[in-house]
Amino acid sequence: MAFPQAKNESNLDKAISTDSDWDAVILIAPDHQHLNNLTLKETIDAHQRIDARVGTDCMLLIASGIAGGRLVYAPTGELNRGFDDVRRFGDAAKKAIVMARDAGARNPLLVVSGVPENDDFAHALEVAYLGACQALWQPLEAREALNEAEIEPVQSIGLYAKGKLDMDWLQAVEAGRRLARDLCGTEPERMAPPRFAQYCEQAFADSAVKVEVISDDDTLRKDYPLLHAVGRCSVHVPRHQPRVIRLEYTGEGEIQQNLFFAGKGITYDTGGADLKTDGHMAGMSRDKGGAAAVAGFMQCLARFKPKGIRVVAEIGAVRNSIGSDAFVADEIITSHAGVRVRIGNTDAEGRLVLADLLSHLREQAKDAVDPTLFSVATLTGHAARTYGPYTAYVENGAARTHHCGDKLTRVGDIWGDPGEVSRSRREDFDFVRPRTKADDVLSSNNGPSATTARGHQFPMAFLTIASGLIRHDSNAEVPLPYVHVDIAGSGVEGGDWQHDSPTGAPVVALAARYMGF
Known part of the structure; x- marks a missing residue:
């Protein structure tokens, strides 16, 4: 019973570089203006100048200087209203992982940014991972009748976090x-x-x-x-x-x-x-x-x-x-x-x-x-x-x-x-x-x-x-x-x-x- 294994990444610059083992970067954020990483920000800015959909819709961006040459940018929408909750990250991750998979990514890196600093959003990254796994699941009958590796091709998902995540807990839950x-x-x-x-x-x-x-x-x-x-x-x-x-x-x-x-x-x-x-x-x-x-x-x-x-x-x-x-x-x-x-x-x-x-x-x-x-x-x-x-x-x-x-x-x-x-x-x-x-x-x-x-x-x-x-x-x-x-x-x-x-x-x-x- 396989599912994409979660792997912790703590060095963002190294993880998104073309020398890393990841073959795509997925960014989930309310917007990209706050980003400290210039590689991600400048890539998005360049695409936004020619495509107004960037920042409003989930988009696959060509990014030669980024791992795998692929950047999937999935905006969450607003997060500061009284009815917004952490599922915004999970929902964005579902769209983004399917786009990354269909583009050929097998080991994407997941980055969340612009997370509100309160307890309600404390597990935004983990919720995004769980949302991605939800979107990638294929029915048991399909996996038994077809080649499981072909219909569920994503092997691992990198999770960028400055601190350590409890990967054992997260993978047990998934x-x-x-x-x-x-x-x-x-x-x-x-x-x-x-x-x-x-x-x-x-x-x-x-x-x-x-x-x-x-x-x-x-x-x-x-x-x-x-x-x-x-x-x-x-x-x-x-x-x-x-x-x-x-x-x-x-x-x-x-x-x-x-x-x-x-x-x-x-x-x-x-x-x-x-x-x-x-x-x-x-x-x-x-x-x-x-x-x-x-x-x-x-x-x-x-x-x-x-x-x-x-x-x-x-x-x-x-x-x-x-x-x-x-x-x-x-x-x-x-x-x-x-x-x-x-x-x-x-x-x-x-x-x-x-x-x-x-x-x-x-x-x-x-x-x-x-x-x-x-x-x-x-x-x-x-x-x-x-x-x-x-x-x-x-x-x-x-x-x-x-x-x-x-x-x-x-x-x-x-x-x-x-x-x-x-x-x-x-x-x-x-x-x-x-x-x-x-x-x-x-x-x-x-x-x-x-x-x-x-x-x-x-x-x-x-x-x-x-x-x-x-x-x-x-x-x-x-x-x-x-x-x-x-x-x-x-x-x-x-x-x-x-x-x-x-x-x-x-x-x-x-x-x-x-x-x-």
Whole structure:
């Protein structure tokens, strides 16, 4: 699993010279008038005199006195307005690296300049590198079918910084994002549940992350009853049979913090008996983005090996198929936590998978040091409608007390992986209340989440009840902070779930929060 290796350069004059090993220079800046390097400034001035686009558009400039004879100048635009953020550098880098690649560069040097001197832009260079890697990624199927070296030809990216960068941390994060993109962005047969599990086993082989795959149907039926119900119609097709993938990382030294992740891995979502219509099924092979992000974060841990932290993840890889054995609305299924769940809509399947995973994790978290639980999912269109391209963090009371969401959004902002904090409220619990004595909770209403009031918040109330976490909120004897993470808006660039590239969100925010930044 290759990606452009980041290499630190501290001498700009030497790095941009024709004697260096770099074959192009990429400059990302709000403008070039402030530049101290005369070679770069004079090159841009000369081109600007004959082409007014220079300084306004991303441009490839011929530069005989510069490494590789190529200078790609990518302006960020203004940076001093209240709504500007570090993603300006990441966005510019995406355009610039594609232009450099298409011009023949294989080892470009990345230079950022004119960075505002405040904490919000402190990681502009690293964000630019991550943006470049995002733009260069090609789907796994393409890399397997074609020559990987030809479709992903960029081998390394130089990062000019006056001080030392933590390259190990940065490359661990990109390795995690790449795994997340591969798992999320791959078509439903290549990444059906058994092959999803196999890819995880391969990714973590001989690493610091232990992998256990549960495939026995009787075990899944007994220990993960809601998850099994979602996959019930797929059981008779061996290549589609459900899997639970357990990943565990334990850092060296005394464990001071425990994190527990549940990942929604719906490898294809037909909607089940409540079938998706009007073209809404396209892109549903990417309903496994939450599971992909969880695996991606575990890859970051495997590469960077932070001390004093233990992370346990359970991923539910399931296909929500349609057929004679499909589960249907009105069924009442008892969850792993012993909660009787009435099915409101079979297209609200992800929360069923997550509830059983969370119940297992809850049992471990009760006795752990400083635990926090997360569920990560492409769960609701409402999250995308509410927050656009931002990750939604929905907290329970215990998580709000610990400012879990606020801390994640803060690091996400400065690392270009932003989110918004949301709250679980009494209306959400009332929404899923039982209507009869026959059940304990309703999984969902029977309408689109995007047109349902509090459509991304009430599923968290369901998860809290169905998993048993309601017994561990802020007023409990053993409170367990829990954050539901909805990436329906942030999981792909541009919002086209069938065609746009997966982002790996919120891998960077999680890594920045829990791996040393």
